[in-house]
Amino acid sequence: MTFTLADQAQALALAELHPSLPAAGLGVSHCEGALTLCFLNAPSEVEAWREALHVPVAEMTCKRRADGQTTVGFTATVDGVPVEAFTILSAKQPEGAAS
Secondary structure, eight states: OOOOGGGGHHHHHHHHHOTTSOOOEEEEEOBTBSEEEEEOSSHHHHHHHHHHTTOOGGGEEEEEOTTSOEEEEEEEEETTEEEEEEEEOOOOOOTTOOO
8 A cells, every 4th residue: 555645644734733742753554544653752752742632641551562672652542633652662771780
């Protein structure tokens, strides 16, 4: 299936409604309907989106992907738009952490 800019129109509408949110990589998934995907750079950016879009904390998820990476984020319907906002947590161990 080929996606067009029209498929991203709902995602772009979020930018108009919430222009102060941190920038995100935007995509569309038709696997679960027309779900707008928002790829964010850090957990703090996911939290900024969650707060601005009035998504309850209880909607936050932490998932292990098939490739072993862990994501943190939420899926919600915002202003009529189904949205999944998430970031991939770094696998890097902090300095001094036990192996």
